[in-house]
Structures are given as structure tokens and as C-alpha cells.
Amino acid sequence: MANSALASLTPETGKDSINIGLKADYRKSMAQDLSEILAATYRLTIKSHVYHWNVVGPIFKPIHDLTEAHYNALFADTDIIAERIRALGHLAPVNFDMTKSFAPTKSDVNQASAHDMVNDLIKDHEEAVRDARKAAGKAGDNDDVVTEDMLTARLTFHEKALWMLRAIISG
Template sequence: MQIDIGINEKNRTDIATGLGRVLADSYALYLKTHNFHWNVTGPMFQTLHTMFEQQYTELAMAVDELAERIRSLGAFAPASFSAYSELSSIPEEKGVPAAKDMIKQLVEGHETVIKTARALYPLCDEADDDATADLLTQRIQIHEKTAWMLRSLLEA
């Protein structure tokens, strides 16, 4: 059945493609945050272990919202490690860095998601896609707050 939501097919495809990048970045950040939750050590263990759990739990909900928005636009959501690897701008962590380096990597990851999401606004404006713009605004607010909280842990 044809999709008739007031956004033409090309714009829906372009927006869904951009959302796929946001989804891939979000999933890569989810995986990195979960990794750090499991493997953090040191004097800040309890604080970081708990904080990282809250963050990866929030990210798990976010990837579902992003994928469902992609589906609402009539596209299939990327859903494999190889697709995420191709689409994400967040580098994979293969080791177990020190706690302070974990925090720095997560700040950088949240900032990356913010920039990836922000890049979609012109497409949303062009297509009059307020629903996607609203979702992006919500995601950006959460990532900016999380980056600020993580960054605060690094201050003297």
C-alpha cells in the first residue's frame, strides 16, 4: 500500500537514510557504553558502573524509537553489525581503556551522535517533517546533557 503522509518518497528515503546513520551511531554508542559498564575498574567503579548502566538503558530505548521512525517513513532500518560498522562514525573500542579514557570516549561518542542528528535538520525542514525533527531534538537534548555530565567527571 502506498504511503501518503505528506512527505514525498525521495524525501522519506533521504531522511530514513540519515536516520540510519543516527541509529548506527546510537547503537555503536550503546555497545561501547555497555562494554564500559561491564569492564570499568578503579576508584570510581561504583559511580561509573551505575551511570553507564543508566546511559546504555536509555540508548536501548533510543535505538528502538529511531528504527521505528525509519519504518514509519517506509524504509527498512539497518540492523546488523556490518551495516552499523559501515554507517557509524563512532570508532569501535577493542580493548579496555582506563576509566578516564572511557569517559572521554563516551563524551566524544555523544558529541558524534549530536552532530549526525543535527545534520538531518535541513532535510526535515525541506520535507516539512516535524515528527523526525522533534525526535532529533529530543535525542540531541539527551546526548548534550549526558555529554555535559560525563565531561563534568573529567574536571579538576
């Protein structure tokens, strides 16, 4: 991620003293991890929406329907993730200048087959699984059961999405 993108995701703490049984340094670190997961979720939401609009070919309908379900679920997830960042005592990212780089380019979409689009979504969902699993482990190690549970739900969504995407393009 570019330095400007990382800077815009740096969690900022409020002025309140928080005593919820989680150490301040852990809360700051997890807020940073969740901010990066939030940005990746937005990227995947936008990409899923763009592919939903532009997929063509004999498997158009199942991809069109699945990507619609995915971008709606992903958009709802952004609120859940941002609210957890706030509950940890940090500001959710407020600067999304880098969003212009979230969507595939017109030439990418023009040259992508339905299979290419699905494979690209698979790549992003796999990355989301790896990042959520790592953050969930960290949450568990720090007795942050709320964040761990939230991330488990995100993992469940992404792993099911991967199964469905792979099934659509299986030979």
C-alpha cells in the same frame, strides 16, 4: 563506514504508496540518515555497556552508574529510531554484520583508564549530536516535524550525557 556497512544500512522501500505530505526522495534520504544514526546508537550502546562492566579506579561508581543509565536509554532509542524509519515507508536496517566492530577490543579496554573511557564516550556522544542536529535541520526544512521532534529528543539526551560525562572527569 565500510561499503558493506553502508550497504546493510541502505533503506528499502515497501510496496505501499505513501501519501503523508513528505516527498518520496526526502523520505528515502531521511531513512538513510536515520539508519546511520541507528547504527551509531547501537555502537554507543555497546561501548557504554562494555565500559560499564570494565571501568576501574576511584571514579568507578559514578561511571558505572551513569553508563548503565546511558546504555538503557540508548537501547530504548534504537526502537524509536527504527520505528520512525518504518513510518517513513522504509525498512529499518536488517543486516548488522558490522556489529562485531561496534565494541572496543579487549586490549583497548585493558589499556584504557576510566578517564580514557569517558573521553571516548564523549567523542561518540559529540558525533551523535552533530549527526542528529544535521538530520533535524533537514527534517525541519522538509516540514517533517515528527522526525525533527524525535531528533530533538535524541539531541537533548546526548547533550545531557555530555554534560554529565564531562562533570565526572572535570579537574
